[in-house]
Structure formats: structure tokens, C-alpha cells
Amino acid sequence: MLDDVFNSFFKIEPMLSEVVQKALNDQINMEFRSSYSYLAMSSFCAIHNFPGCASWLQIQSEEENDHAMRLRAFLLDRNCPLVLQPIEAPSAKYTTIPEVFAAALQSEIAVSQSIDNLYELAHKEKAFAALVELQWFISEQVEEEKTVRDIAAKFEMLKDDPSGLIDLDGDLGARSAEEAAAN
Numbered sequence: 001m002l003d004d005v006f007n008s009f010f011k012i013e014p015m016l017s018e019v020v021q022k023a024l025n026d027q028i029n030m031e032f033r034s035s036y037s038y039l040a041m042s043s044f045c046a047i048h049n050f051p052g053c054a055s056w057l058q059i060q061s062e063e064e065n066d067h068a069m070r071l072r073a074f075l076l077d078r079n080c081p082l083v084l085q086p087i088e089a090p091s092a093k094y095t096t097i098p099e100v101f102a103a104a105l106q107s108e109i110a111v112s113q114s115i116d117n118l119y120e121l122a123h124k125e126k127a128f129a130a131l132v133e134l135q136w137f138i139s140e141q142v143e144e145e146k147t148v149r150d151i152a153a154k155f156e157m158l159k160d161d162p163s164g165l166i167d168l169d170g171d172l173g174a175r176s177a178e179e180a181a182a183n
């Protein structure tokens with residue numbers, strides 16, 4: 001009898017449907033994969049002597065980790081379990097710095113599409129709290145896609161101009177330092 005009272009008192013009722021929980025856990029995995037990808041890109045730039053790009057991409061990697069953690073906090077706030085999955089190794093191939101940013105842009109477009117799909121699912125499942133949470137991610141993706149698209153376009157224009165590439169690397173490094181100081 002006492003056991004029944006205890007169990008019912010402490011029973012954890014998830015406040016999201018299973019399908020939404022699964023989709024959120026999948027998105028967390030995608031954000032960690034994105035963090036891994038940016039880390040690989042940052043390392044490529046570092047060993048090719050583009051320290052500004054390396055720094056910018058490392059900060060981006062940390063932001064993607066923050067996105068995963070933000071979704072984790074939301075899941076836990078809704079009494080839902082975090083189900084961690086293996087993080088796939090980055091598969092993007094690049095041999096030049098412009099290719100790194102072109103790959104970054106493709107990655108951001110894929111994340112945006114995934115967030116849109118998640119939003120659509122949350123709407124279908126009437127997961128209204130998830131819709132509010134996901135609006136932040138939709139706005140964030142608009143900003144991230146635009147930023148990476150602008151950088152990718154600049155690298156594409158400068159790819160045969162070594163001094164221009166060095167200047168752009170310096171700009172990216174300076175921006176990274178400003179953002180780090182502001183946080």
C-alpha cells in the first residue's frame with residue numbers, strides 16, 4: 001500500500017509524445033554531429049595556417065554543443081529522458097579553405113531543414129511548448145545560415161587571391177576574439 005503511494009507520487013510522466021521525444025533526441029545527436037564537424041574544420045584550418053578561420057570554427061563548434069545542451073534542458077524540463085546516440089564521424093571532404101566554408105554552409109542548410117521538420121512534427125502532435133522552444137532554433141538557423149553563406153561567398157571570390165585570403169582570415173580571427181570577450 002505504502003509502495004503504491006510512493007510509486008504514484010514519484011512516477012515520472014513524460015510531457016511529450018514518444019514521437020516528439022525521439023525527434024528531439026535525434027536533433028540533439030545532429031547538433032553534436034555538427035559540433036564535431038566544426039571541430040574537424042577548425043583543425044583543418046589550424047594545420048593549414050589559417051588561425052582566424054580555426055578560431056571562428058572552434059567557437060562555432062562550441063555553439064553547436066550549446067544547442068544540443070539547450071535541447072537536452074528542454075527535454076528534461078518536460079520530464080523526458082535523454083537518449084544519447086553514437087556521434088557519427090564528420091564525412092565532409094575538403095582540400096581547401098573555401099571548400100571548408102562551402103561544406104559548413106551545406107551542413108547548416110541540413111540542420112535548418114531538420115529543425116523545420118521537427119517544428120512541423122511538434123505542430124502535428126500539438127506539442128505547444130516544443131513549438132515555442134523550436135522558434136528560437138528557427139531564428140538561430142536563419143542567422144547562422146546567413147553568416148556562413150556570407151563567409152563562403154567571400155572565400156569563393158578570393159580563392160585565387162592569397163593576400164585577400166589572409167586579410168579575411170584576420171577578420172574572422174578578430175571577430176572571434178570580440179565574441180569571446182563579449183561572453
Ligand code: FEO
Pocket residue numbers: 031034063064067108111141144
Ligand atoms: Fe545548431 Fe547551426 O546548427
